[in-house]
Amino acid sequence: MILFKNVQIPQAEKWLKSDILIEHGRFEELSPNIDRSIVKKGEVVDAEGGFLLPALIDPHVHVREPGFDHKENWETCSKAALKGGFCTIFDMPNNKVPVVDSITLLEKKKIALKKSYVDFGLYIALTDENIEEIMKEEVQCEICGVKVYLAHTTGGLIVKSENALLNVFRQPKPVLIHTGGVQGLERILYFYEKASIQVPSLPILYICHVSTDEEVKLIKKYKKKFPNIFAEATPHHLFLNKSNYTHYNSVLPHLAQIEDSESLWNGIAEGVLNVIGTDHAPHTLDEKKGKNPPSGFPGLETALPLLFEACLDGRIKPTDLLHLTSITARSLFGIGEGEILKGRRADCVLLKEGNFLIGEDGYVTKCGWSPFNGRKIKYRPVMTITGGTTAYRSGKFYKRDISFLTMHSIKR
Ligand SMILES: [Zn+2]
Incomplete structure (x- = not known):
């Protein structure tokens, strides 16, 4: 008690x-x-x-283990989540050996079950060839969604096959897109629209880390036609831009202009952006200081204090904060509840x-x-x-x- x-x-x-x-x-x-x-x-x-507040859920985390354990592992990552107020994390599949089939998926699940301090879900990555694997019952019952990389990322998973990009919308789990920018966004929206002619009930299309005004405008347009499109903002694209952060600033998508950040805040107020994902993507400081620094920031421990401050300052309403950090993601991924209510x-x-x-x-x-x-x-x-x-x-x-x-x- x-x-x-x-x-x-x-x-x-x-x-x-x-x-x-x-x-x-x-x-x-x-x-x-x-x-x-x-x-x-x-x-x-x-x-x-x-x-x-309701504990947060983060649909966009890179735990890194297995493969890049020197950057992060399931114990340190899940503890960072708890310290930041998160009770649930969903882990991305771009590990050193990418999670693209049931073997790599189950291997990760085994490690996470042993070491994680928070509830978790796992994504599988789409490749040019693995849509049949993703459709298998034994894979479907283990994943919380399918991640699609249309542009470069850690682990190097880029989908080129048009068939794969169309057929991923024939399976029921949310499809999360790393667009790489507005061209990638246009491309996936084209396939989503095309799939809508053949598939009666489209899965959720979740656009990761929206970072520019151009993307916000395009998503706003498509959301009117497709209510199953949801979009994510990261704390670093909201609070940081090219002018106010220049240190270890390699991140994908790149930090944009201050006007783009403003557009993201407006996108939240207008309901175009619906979920905060931290895109917690840790790399060591030595790596970040190196000649070709890898892309990504850690974010689990800092998201809530920053967002709560924005809420107290009136940039986001209390109800929007709850929807962005808990309620909407719970509903999209079917894990229910998440409000402070009796029972x-x-x-x-x-x-x-x-x-x-x-x-x-x-x-x-x-x-x-x-x-x-x-x-x-x-x-x-x-x-x-x-x-x-x-x-x-x-x-x-x-x-x-x-x-x-x-x-x-x-x-x-
Ligand atoms: Zn990411």
Whole structure:
């Protein structure tokens, strides 16, 4: 049993002060004054000045293990997730040996089940030849989606076959696209539209890391015709641009102009961009300082403090924040719930007020750095609860049974 006293929770467009009782893994009671003496076994958390949000879900993470374990592994990555307020991560397939069939998929699942501290799902990558493999029942029941690379990435998976790009929309799992820019976006939208003539019920098309105004405009146009198109923004494309970050700035898509970032914020307000994915893509600082630095930033530990600040500053509404970081992704990937309501599974994160600097308490990600290092923040996550149990609190991690998630595979 956990009782939060005097914590602020999101309620419609406002924040409401309440007490919250968690029991048997669920939110049991939400009311202004719950007597602390009812907690016989468990703890009372005095949360005056703090905020409680649904724990986040990140549909776009590169855990790196197996293959690139020197950058990150399942233990360090899942702990970084918990520290950042995430209870669930979905892992991308571009490992050293890419996940393109049931053998590589099951090998990764085995490692993750042993080491992960958070619930997780796995993607398979589309190649020019593996659509029949992806369609197999034994693969479909293990994946949360299919990742399609139309442009260069770590691991070098680029799909060229038109048949593959058309037939991927014949399988039911969400199709996630790394477009590589507006040309790639136009290309996949062409295939999606073409498939719509032959396939009665198209799967979700999820556009990863939208970064430019041009893409926002194109997605806005197509979303009117195809409601199953969803688009993702990353914290680094929202908060960083070519002018304000130049250090270890190799990332794909590249950081854009400040006007593009503004367009992303507007895209969020207009419902064109629907999900925040961190695209947590760790590389070591030595690699980033090298001659040909690899592309990608770590992001799991910094997303929530940055976004919460934007919410308090009025850049995003509280309800939009919840949809962007939890509700929409849960619905797209069929894992349900995710709000702080009586009877719901208690996955939540407590944010504490203070004068903090990003990185001052170190990093849990194995790569050990962040492009946001040294930024001032007013709130940071201090406690993450998954399934009613404390999984992270003030620098300490607690291992619990975790779930392997596939779309619509579990009810919680
Ligand atoms: Zn990525």
